[in-house]
Amino acid sequence: MTAIVGAAETERIGVVPDISALEMHAQSARLAVADAGLKMSDIDGVAAAGLSPIAVAHYLGIAPTYMDATAVGGCSFLVHVRHAAAAISAGLADVVLITHGESGRSRTGAPPRAPDPASPQGQFEAPYGTLGPPTMFPMGVLRYMKEFGLTHEQLASVAVAQRRWAANVPRAMFREPITVDDVLASRMIAYPMHLLECCLVTDGGGALVVTSAERARAMPGPKPPVYVLGTGEAAETPMVSMMEDFTTSKAFRLSSARAFAEAGIGPDDVDHLMIYDAFAHLPIYGLEDLGFVGRGEAGAFIAEGNTSPGGRLPMNTNGGGLSYTHTGMYGMFLVQEAVRQLRGEAAAQVPDVDISLAQGVGGMFMAAGTLALGTAAAAGA
Amino acid sequence: MSTTGDTRPRTVPKPAPRPTPDTAPYWEGTARGELRIQRCNSCARSYFYPRPYCPHCSSDDVSWITAAGRGRLHTYLISHRPAPGFGEVPYAIAVVELEEGPRMMANLVGVENTPEALVLDMPLEVDFEERGDQSVPVFRPAGSAS
Numbered sequence: 001m002t003a004i005v006g007a008a009e010t011e012r013i014g015v016v017p018d019i020s021a022l023e024m025h026a027q028s029a030r031l032a033v034a035d036a037g038l039k040m041s042d043i044d045g046v047a048a049a050g051l052s053p054i055a056v057a058h059y060l061g062i063a064p065t066y067m068d069a070t071a072v073g074g075c076s077f078l079v080h081v082r083h084a085a086a087a088i089s090a091g092l093a094d095v096v097l098i099t100h101g102e103s104g105r106s107r108t109g110a111p112p113r114a115p116d117p118a119s120p121q122g123q124f125e126a127p128y129g130t131l132g133p134p135t136m137f138p139m140g141v142l143r144y145m146k147e148f149g150l151t152h153e154q155l156a157s158v159a160v161a162q163r164r165w166a167a168n169v170p171r172a173m174f175r176e177p178i179t180v181d182d183v184l185a186s187r188m189i190a191y192p193m194h195l196l197e198c199c200l201v202t203d204g205g206g207a208l209v210v211t212s213a214e215r216a217r218a219m220p221g222p223k224p225p226v227y228v229l230g231t232g233e234a235a236e237t238p239m240v241s242m243m244e245d246f247t248t249s250k251a252f253r254l255s256s257a258r259a260f261a262e263a264g265i266g267p268d269d270v271d272h273l274m275i276y277d278a279f280a281h282l283p284i285y286g287l288e289d290l291g292f293v294g295r296g297e298a299g300a301f302i303a304e305g306n307t308s309p310g311g312r313l314p315m316n317t318n319g320g321g322l323s324y325t326h327t328g329m330y331g332m333f334l335v336q337e338a339v340r341q342l343r344g345e346a347a348a349q350v351p352d353v354d355i356s357l358a359q360g361v362g363g364m365f366m367a368a369g370t371l372a373l374g375t376a377a378a379a380g381a
Numbered sequence: 382m383s384t385t386g387d388t389r390p391r392t393v394p395k396p397a398p399r400p401t402p403d404t405a406p407y408w409e410g411t412a413r414g415e416l417r418i419q420r421c422n423s424c425a426r427s428y429f430y431p432r433p434y435c436p437h438c439s440s441d442d443v444s445w446i447t448a449a450g451r452g453r454l455h456t457y458l459i460s461h462r463p464a465p466g467f468g469e470v471p472y473a474i475a476v477v478e479l480e481e482g483p484r485m486m487a488n489l490v491g492v493e494n495t496p497e498a499l500v501l502d503m504p505l506e507v508d509f510e511e512r513g514d515q516s517v518p519v520f521r522p523a524g525s526a527s
Contacts, residue, residue, distance in 0.1 A: 115396075123398035124430050127512045128474050128488050128519075131464040135474055143456035146501050191459035191471070191496055241476050241486035242430070246456050 001379060002085040003216045003225035006036025006209030007339040009332075010101070013204030013325045014173050020109030024101025024205030025056045032207035037221030038095065043209075045096035047084060049076035050111070050329060056099050066093035072235065073362025074276060074329040076100075077208070078369030081335065082231035084210040094211060100332035101205030108203070121239050133278060134190040134198055136364040140246030141192055141281050147247050147296070150284065152192060154299030156183035158280035159196045159322050161308045166319025168309070168348040173200055174323045197280035199321035199330070206332040208339075213381055226342045227379035229355070230263025230372040232256055240364040249361070251368035252289035256359060259370035260291075265355060267292045270372075272341045272356040273313060274334040277320040283307070286359050287315075290370075314350040317341060331360035331369065338373050354378040395466030397513025404431045406445050411516040416448045416507050418483055429483035450507035452477040452520065455484055457501075459494055470494075477505055477520050491521035 008031035010016070010024050019027070025048060033040055045066030046057040053067045068083050070076055077100055084096035103110045115122045121130075130136050144150055157180055166172035178196060186195040216225040234254035237243060244250050260266060267290060275286035287298040292313060301307070307315035318324040318337040325333060338356040340346040355378045360369040400408040407430075410417035420427045423440035427448075434441050457475035464472075473494040478484045490508055492498050504523035509516045 117397060117399040118401050120430055122396075123400065123404060125486050126396040127398050127515075127517045128486050129395065129460060129464045129467045129472055130474060130486075131460070131462065134462065135458065135460045135464070138458050139474070139476060140456055142458070142501060188459075188461045188471075190461065193458070239430075239486075241484065246476070 001213040001381065002088050002210055002228045003213050004081070004208050004228065004335075004339055004373070005211055005216050005221050005223070005225050006032040006038065007336055008032040008035045008207055009336055010205040013171060014202050015105055016103075016203040017106035017108055019103070019203070021101050021103045021111075022051055022055065022059060022109055024103065024203070025051060025099040025207070026059050026101070028101060028205040028207035029056070029060055029097055029099045032209050033097065035223060036209040038209065042095050043097045045084065045087065045093035047080035047096060047098045048100070049080070050100065050102055062097075066096060072367040074278070074331040075233075075360030075362040075367055075369035076329060077332040077335060078358060078360040078371050079233045081208065081210060081228060081371055082233055082369065085228050085231060088210065088212050094215065096210045098208040098210065099205070100207065100327070100329060102327035102329060103203045104326070104328035105201045105203050125239055125241055133364060134193065136240045137279050138190055138193045138281060139240045139364070140243060143246040144281065144284070145192070148299075149296065150299040152184060153180050154303045155192065155197060155280050155284070156180045156194070157299075157303035158277070158283055159183045161302055161305070162277065162316050162320040162322045164308045165317050165348050166323035169319050169324060170347060172319040172324045173202060174319070193279055196322070199278045199326035200323070202325045202327050204325050204327045206336050208335060213379070223343055224376065226339045227374050227376065227381055228371065229265065229374045229379060230259040230261070232258030232262070232370040233368065234258075235367040237366055238363070240366075243365055249285050249289050249365045249368065251365060252286055252359065252361070255368035255370045256290040259357070259372045263372035265372060270355050270357045272317065272338065272350050272353045273315040274338050274356065274358040275315060276330060276334060276359060276361045277316055277322050278326065278330065278361065280322065282361060283315060290357070290359060309348065317346060317348050317350060334358040334360055335371060338371070342373055342375050393465045395512050398515050398517065400515070403433060407431045408515055410447065411509060411518060414509055416450050416518050417445050418448050418479070418481060419443050420446045427481040427483055429479070429485050448507075449480050451523065452479040452505050452507075454489070454499060454501055454503045454505055457489070457499060459496070473499060475520070485518070488519045489521070490519050491525045
């Protein structure tokens with residue numbers, strides 16, 4: 001078994017134009033290594049997305065003998081943890097550092113993001129005016145509404161629920177309480193999605209340190225290890241228009257099923273849940289695709305407060321991409337919050353969290369990564 | 382301030398596709414006003430986008446066919462943000478389900494791009510619009526061609 005022994009976000013998140021994307025990787029890496037009670041020289045594996053792990057490793061003075069440049073969108077870091085767990089178990093690496101850094105808002109030292117007109121997306125989607133995630137990600141929402149009767153008010157309640165969590169999170173970008181009416185009165189971005197149903201665009205970074213449970217026991221750091229109970233990854237399509245069914249994510253289903261099976265748990269065992277919320281409909285799809293509720297039930301489930309503070313399934317307790325932060329590849333922050341909740345050090349701490357599940361998405365429902373994480377009690381360690 | 386004396390409005394073009402060898406027959410078809418898709422001779426299913434192997438059964442025994450050009454509005458969104466070539470007016474980006482089965486992205490013409498006018502599953506028929514040197518399929522309400 002493997003464990004996350006170090007975790008940290010950049011000192012500042014939100015609007016940070018004075019720090020480049022690369023420095024975001026590096027700063028969070030140094031903080032995560034210190035959080036683990038380790039030295040940079042203990043790191044023999046590096047994984048990164050957005051920028052090359054070669055660039056990150058060299059910047060930090062590491063010559064890694066394990067590297068993972070898996071870049072499948074915002075879930076890349078969850079997939080990195082999965083690959084690191086396998087590599088460590090196979091003896092390919094001892095201590096793997098996973099980094100994220102993105103100047104998503106300020107674009108300081110950020111790589112360009114222009115679609116190639118000869119790619120499938122460039123030939124079969126871009127000519128129709130796809131310009132960034134808001135013009136693609138919500139493509140299935142109207143279909144979902146027609147199939148299952150989801151209302152605009154229920155969709156808006158996702159943003160309301162997450163703002164309730166953010167109210168207790170000092171680092172969240174938006175903390176003022178909002179109502180369903182506020183959401184529906186906000187500017188239309190891509191019908192049926194209003195501004196407050198779309199994620200933030202921010203700067204920030206985060207890093208994780210993963211090692212074997214044996215090493216974590218032999219050389220304990222200052223924080224309790226967070227154990228990797230089960231993992232999953234999956235890909236569906238490079239183009240949102242090619243989704244098999246616009247009311248469900250095949251990648252969510254495949255990836256989460258692997259993680260649940262590997263961990264030997266089911267939805268009822270999960271104390272705390274993070275579902276990547278680039279837009280308000282993702283937690284709805286996620287709750288259903290992961291099996292927490294039945295098909296067509298997630299909108300009412302969220303609107304009734306079940307995922308809000310005090311509800312029976314605490315979800316996106318940092319405020320999520322809608323209220324906390326969203327650098328572009330937000331998945332790193334899912335894992336950071338899951339680790340904080342399992343360590344008992346979250347800003348909006350949920351009582352008695354032994355198992356946390358983090359569900360990431362890559363691109364526009366293109367890929368997915370899932371981590372089931374647990375305390376020593378949950379891991380039997 | 383112009384230094385050339387040319388006061389014509391400068392219009393930014395809509396993004397143009399660049400065909401590849403595997404997609405060339407599709408774009409040769411659209412240039413002639415035909416919507417071509419592929420059909421697998423092994424499993425008899427049609428598919429889009431173009432590739433030389435059937436995504437359903439992996440057979441390489443596939444043929445190009447000309448689709449009837451009829452479909453239904455499967456889902457859509459209406460972008461309210463200005464995009465190159467699309468100007469300031471909100472425009473719909475849709476997914477159309479073809480009569481033959483496959484779905485494809487398209488814009489919707491000959492109809493107001495509003496939630497009231499765009500009803501899911503409404504019948505559509507293909508039309509074509511220029512994008513650079515290429516012609517791309519778009520869809521209009523069935524029977525609305527002038």
